[in-house]
Amino acid sequence: MTDDSALFDLPQQQQLCPLCQQPLAMKSGKNGPFLGCSAYPACNYIKALHQHETSIVKVLDSEACPQCGNALAVKNGRYGMFIGCTDYPRCNFVVHEHGEQTDAERLACPKCKQGQLTERVNKFGKAFWGCDNYPKCKFLLNDKPVAGACVACYFALLVERKGVLYCADKKCGEKQPAV
Structure with missing residues (x-):
């Protein structure tokens, strides 16, 4: 058996609020856990624990963005797979699943x-x-x-x-x- 008590003796690295230099505390909200300033409500700084980043799965070299001309890519984001411009955030073109609606349909x-x-x-x-x-x-x-x-x-x-x-x-x- 290993001695797990040694793991609890390690000092935790305390993160400080960049606004007021008070320690950040783990809190829970409707969107899950996050770090919040312990001086709340005097300081309302929060930091997400899980970033919702988008990753490029495959670049579609044969497909050009109609807005800027750069290549389009298959991306995996917060709500699943989608096709968008590789020049994001300068160009925010996204291909919508159902296609663009014509003016007659709107x-x-x-x-x-x-x-x-x-x-x-x-x-x-x-x-x-x-x-x-x-x-x-x-x-x-x-x-x-x-x-x-x-x-x-x-x-x-x-x-x-x-x-x-x-x-x-x-x-x-x-x-x-x-x-």
Whole structure:
């Protein structure tokens, strides 16, 4: 048997807060553990324990970035595999899984009337639609938006759930008659 007590006798190297020079302490939050300043709330410095770095899996020399002309690469990031420009962060071009939507497919945001609804994917891989004017406009839908107006409240957008159209206004939600 080995003596494990010697491992606990080693002095731990204490990290100091770069803002106030107080020791950093291990804390837990909704996104997991992190290091935070022990002088909180006087000092609110935090440091992530796990960096969400993106690694290049394979460079696609035959494919050029349409924005800057550099090569594209298959990358592994926080939400899985994707194709992006090798000149990141100067160029932030990313190929989206479902392709770019044409202007005819894009619908105007009914809330701010300035942005357009775009399909996005949350960290669990589920699709949702939100205004591209975020964070100024926080309109979002969990169901696919469809052009049209509600017959009950005249809201300017419908959603499709299991092949049936409903009003996109959460206050109404009225089922629409079949066309």
